[in-house]
Amino acid sequence: MTGNPPRTLFDKVWQAHVVRTGEDGTSLLAIDRHFLHEGSHHAFAQLADRRARVARPDLTFGVADHYVPTRRGAGRSMDPAIAGMIERLERNTEEHGIPLFGLGDPRQGIVHVVGPEQGLTLPGLTMVCGDSHTSTHGAYGALAFGIGASEVAHVLMTGTLWQRKPKAFRVKVEGILGPGLCAKDIALHFIATIGADGATGHALEYAGSSIRALSMEGRLTLCNLSIESGARCGMIAPDDTTFGAIAGRPFAPKGALFEQAVEAWRQLPSDADAHFDLEITIEAGDIAPIVTWGITPEQALPVTARVPDPARETDPVRAEAARAALDYMGLAPGTALAEVPVSRVFIGSCTNGRIEDLRTAASVLAGRKARVPGLVSPGSSGVKRQAEEEGLDRIFREAGLEWVESGCSMCVGMNGDIGQPGERIASTTNRNFKGRQGAGVRTHLMSPAMVAAAAIAGTLADCRPFLAGRKP
Amino acid sequence: MKPFTRVTALACPLPIANIDTDQLIPARFMRRTRKEGYGPVLLHDLRFEADGAPKPDFPLARPEYSSAGFLVARRNFGSGSSREAAVYALADFGIRAVIAPSFGDIFAQNAVNNGLLPVRLPEDQVEQLLASLMAEPADITVDLENARVEAPGLALPFTLDPVWRTKLLNGWDDLDLTLSHRAEIEQFMARDAGSRPWMMPDPSK
Numbered sequence: 001m002t003g004n005p006p007r008t009l010f011d012k013v014w015q016a017h018v019v020r021t022g023e024d025g026t027s028l029l030a031i032d033r034h035f036l037h038e039g040s041h042h043a044f045a046q047l048a049d050r051r052a053r054v055a056r057p058d059l060t061f062g063v064a065d066h067y068v069p070t071r072r073g074a075g076r077s078m079d080p081a082i083a084g085m086i087e088r089l090e091r092n093t094e095e096h097g098i099p100l101f102g103l104g105d106p107r108q109g110i111v112h113v114v115g116p117e118q119g120l121t122l123p124g125l126t127m128v129c130g131d132s133h134t135s136t137h138g139a140y141g142a143l144a145f146g147i148g149a150s151e152v153a154h155v156l157m158t159g160t161l162w163q164r165k166p167k168a169f170r171v172k173v174e175g176i177l178g179p180g181l182c183a184k185d186i187a188l189h190f191i192a193t194i195g196a197d198g199a200t201g202h203a204l205e206y207a208g209s210s211i212r213a214l215s216m217e218g219r220l221t222l223c224n225l226s227i228e229s230g231a232r233c234g235m236i237a238p239d240d241t242t243f244g245a246i247a248g249r250p251f252a253p254k255g256a257l258f259e260q261a262v263e264a265w266r267q268l269p270s271d272a273d274a275h276f277d278l279e280i281t282i283e284a285g286d287i288a289p290i291v292t293w294g295i296t297p298e299q300a301l302p303v304t305a306r307v308p309d310p311a312r313e314t315d316p317v318r319a320e321a322a323r324a325a326l327d328y329m330g331l332a333p334g335t336a337l338a339e340v341p342v343s344r345v346f347i348g349s350c351t352n353g354r355i356e357d358l359r360t361a362a363s364v365l366a367g368r369k370a371r372v373p374g375l376v377s378p379g380s381s382g383v384k385r386q387a388e389e390e391g392l393d394r395i396f397r398e399a400g401l402e403w404v405e406s407g408c409s410m411c412v413g414m415n416g417d418i419g420q421p422g423e424r425i426a427s428t429t430n431r432n433f434k435g436r437q438g439a440g441v442r443t444h445l446m447s448p449a450m451v452a453a454a455a456i457a458g459t460l461a462d463c464r465p466f467l468a469g470r471k472p
Numbered sequence: 473m474k475p476f477t478r479v480t481a482l483a484c485p486l487p488i489a490n491i492d493t494d495q496l497i498p499a500r501f502m503r504r505t506r507k508e509g510y511g512p513v514l515l516h517d518l519r520f521e522a523d524g525a526p527k528p529d530f531p532l533a534r535p536e537y538s539s540a541g542f543l544v545a546r547r548n549f550g551s552g553s554s555r556e557a558a559v560y561a562l563a564d565f566g567i568r569a570v571i572a573p574s575f576g577d578i579f580a581q582n583a584v585n586n587g588l589l590p591v592r593l594p595e596d597q598v599e600q601l602l603a604s605l606m607a608e609p610a611d612i613t614v615d616l617e618n619a620r621v622e623a624p625g626l627a628l629p630f631t632l633d634p635v636w637r638t639k640l641l642n643g644w645d646d647l648d649l650t651l652s653h654r655a656e657i658e659q660f661m662a663r664d665a666g667s668r669p670w671m672m673p674d675p676s677k
Contacts, residue, residue: 016668019660020653024635028650030660032671042506042556050647059673081503120673132554132578148556148582150645158650160657164633166577196490197548197574230551232577253670261670296490296548317546317595321489412553414499421522433494433552435517 006271008168009237010203013143013268017126019160026164033120033142034155035111035129036062036093038085038414043130043152044092054096055159061120062093062100063111066131066414070377070404072103082415096156107250109380109406112136112224112350116216117382119249123238123265128155133350133430134233135226139219140246141238141268143203146227166232167277169199170270172208175284180464182360183218184352184428184447186210187225188290188300190282196298200230202278205270210284211236216245217356224351225430228297237269291337291460292432292445294325299432301337303450303462309333328434329442330422337460340444342426344419345374345401345455346437347448349411352428353379355386357448361428362392364452364466365399371458374401374451375417377409401455413437426454473587475643479568480613481541483623484532485605491515491545492552493579497561510557511564542612544571544601550579550590559586569614571621573598584636587643589614591621597628616641 007015019028034056036043047054054060067085069078078086086103093100101107101114108114112133115121123141128134130152137144147161155161173186191198204226206219214222219236226234236242243262246252253261288302299322301308310326310333313319326333331340347353347361358378376396378384384406387393393403409417411429413436419425421440428451429436432443446454449463456466501513519533520526526533532540543562549572550558559582562570569589580590591614593601601623604610613622616637621628638644650657665672 019657022635024638026635028653028657030657030664033673039502039555045506061673085503122671124668125671130554130556132552146554146578148554148559148578148585150556150582150585154646154650157647158654158657159661160650162635162646162650164635195548196551197576200548200574200577227552227578230548230574230577251673251675253674254676257670257674264668264670296492296551317489317599320487321546324488412499414502431492431494431552433492435498436494439498439517439522 006274008270008274008276009141009205009235009268010143010168011274013124013126014165016124026162028160028162029126030160031128031155032059032125033127034060035115036060036089036098037065037111037131038067038089040130040152041088041092042149043156046150046153047156052157054098054156057097059159060098060156062089062098062102063114064089064102064108065110066408066412068103068407069415070375070407070409070417072405079416106381109382110350110353110408113353113379113383116140116220116245117249117380119246119252122246122252122261123242124268128161132227133224135231136220136224136350138223138226138233138235139216140242141235141265143233143235145233166201166203168205168275169202169231169278170205170207170276172279172281173206173210173284174208174281175210177210177284177287180449180467181287181289182447182449183214183221185287185290187222188292188297188445189287191225191229191297192290192300194229194280196228196296197230202231204231204234206234206236212239215356216241217354220354221351228430238265289450289463290446291450293329293331293337294322295328295432295434297432297445299325303337303460305337307331307333307335307337338462340460341424341458342372342444342454342460343423344372344425345370345451346410346425346427346429347374347451348377348379348409349429350379351430352448353377353383355383357428358383358387358392361448361452362395363470364449364463365455366395368399368456370400370455372455374455375404375410376401377404378406380406399455410437426451426460473643473645476568476587476589476616476640478613478615478617479541480611481568482537482539482609483542483544483605483612484537484540485602486531486543486545487602487606489546490548490551493550493555493558493576494552496550496558497555502555502557506560509564510561511566514561514565536609539566541566541568542571542614543567544598544605546598547573547595549575551576554578556582559583559588563588571598571601584639585645587640589616589640591630593621593628593630601626
């Protein structure tokens, strides 16, 4: 509209949800979607202390993912402590009339895979969950971010949340990604460039021709990893790819309402001259298949590189951090990354557990054998069914990997899926933090194709030769 | 919530970058309720060997720091998972403020919601403070009213979001304030439901 200042995608979604702005400049935002999981028990305890009710059970959904066993079903017993966590979620959601995609429900899966799959994730929504990877849903043009337990309790009790508006940071990625590369490589490249706190205090918007060319799965991976750069949320302007992915989903608007929604969603992309506080442009052609070598996602390099030498780092604090990382990771400076042996692989998580991820990993593994054991856990029960229809499960099994049920699994290790101390795991997950996959476990983050290549090679490996002549 | 005005206590130096929330509270301890207390498992795997013995080279594992009221650490403190239990662990241990060059956004918000003060200082000042505390353990003062850290030979002003400052100084949480706007929230939501009917989850076929 004439006369109004140009606005970003973030501005438009933010402004549409401001109930009131305090004198101090913070805004009370109406929340359109709130997801809960087993970890939400602290928030329900706060509700119980106040004898409060849930304000918007109609906008709240529970999903069992963090603690669910991935080897489950008839005849299998469950660790009583884990069963207790799942029952606590069942009890809390039932008491407050909140729909639950619980254990055994065909819609169960990892919350950030289930939201889009069920059509609960839509452009222009505000979405929160007590999980930092809630940034994932920004792939649909939603303003989605992770919150702590006190904020979960606040949203439960009021349907709103106080927030100070973050600054705007646009990440443009231009050009065509090389063969064998994917959104995971873009994300790790970006995080290595700006640092794990490089986007703190900012809302990211990913734009540019490479982003337009990404599938929804790729966009979800990219936005998922926003938090690993310090940004609480990352967004992508919705387009026809987005609308196509929403149409026909179980909870999505239907018929005339869908048409009305698309009309509104087409207004969301950032205005041409909108202001960004920070901006960076990445050439897709500069991105190589990336692996992390350290204990924060910023410690990442192309797989063709060597383990860095802290002695060559000019900044003493960074040098010390690199030394500590190499010490934990059991790596010597100068070692070729592609010669580092791995003892286990994991494919799954809210970062890379979608059907496209499984297809890519399977295309590398088809007809080959893994040299190391590993787990493949689909991002949702729906993804699992789809993969089995396509015969991907057979490819993983024949390669020697274990095909299991859906959950957060080895990404966070809460359900008991962890490695042994000293083990080195090639993983499609989001965090290579110390102990994340079990005390003393060493995690290398990479794309699904790269994990599949590592499984076959028994070392960190460049996926590109393995993909030669295959449909990626 | 306990107000934070001016606190003097022992400061424990942790010259480590990227102390993420998985370090602050490893996932396997997160099943406990708050009533059970999170202090004993704060930074568990950095503080203790696999057999439970304290790691002597980790400052916070030493008996002299069991009464620490502050931590001083390097950049990107509290990055990672949104788990509020990371803040519970610090608070239950007795930590009132953490001083670092940068914090994870969600951690900092969680901290303020639990009366824990995240003090952001420039990297060179944090390094100065770390060097001084490693040379000689000392009590320092964090004065929120005057937004200043006072350590032997150092007076370091800091800035904090004014909303957070007010909340911490008074020990307020957001809930009562929000509930006082209940009618406004309901009006907003009714209006919004009319203008964005497609927003509601629609389970129909």
